Amino acid sequence: MTSNFIVQGDSVYKSEEIVTDTQTVSITSYYDQATHIRLSTDKETILSNGTDVATVTARLYNYEGQYQVGSNDSVTFSIDGAEQTLSLIDGQVSIEVTSDVVDDILITCHAPNVRIGEVVIRAQT
Structure with a gap:
């Protein structure tokens, strides 16, 4: 699993990529101000x-x-x-x-x- 932070205006989002044997899933969620x-x-x-x-x-x-x-x-x-x-x-x-x-x-x-x-x-x- 890897994580990156994305700053958009005054908000920060955390983007995570989860890799399994069969698929890769990207999840972006609100992190903080x-x-x-x-x-x-x-x-x-x-x-x-x-x-x-x-x-x-x-x-x-x-x-x-x-x-x-x-x-x-x-x-x-x-x-x-x-x-x-x-x-x-x-x-x-x-x-x-x-x-x-x-x-x-x-x-x-x-x-x-x-x-x-x-x-x-x-x-x-």
Whole structure:
């Protein structure tokens, strides 16, 4: 069995060729978005005092997991429904997160035709 990736616009398809003793079958199926966002944080837990800060970084990768250093596209962070749009600088951008409420904070980051990234930070006393 051999596999090849086919990029068409913002989507990636995987083409596989299966060879048996009697036949060869080609199968093409959807694989993934061409690019995706990965979110990381320097702290998984912060104090819910309104001043403790976690830095969340969004980085853009292609479907092969290669960091897209040259990208300066816009991405939108969403934190508990509030949104902020920022521009990537060389494929990444960071925000700071604080909270004065004890709860899990879901941070997502999205852009058109890009697979969404998400991370959760726990705010505790």
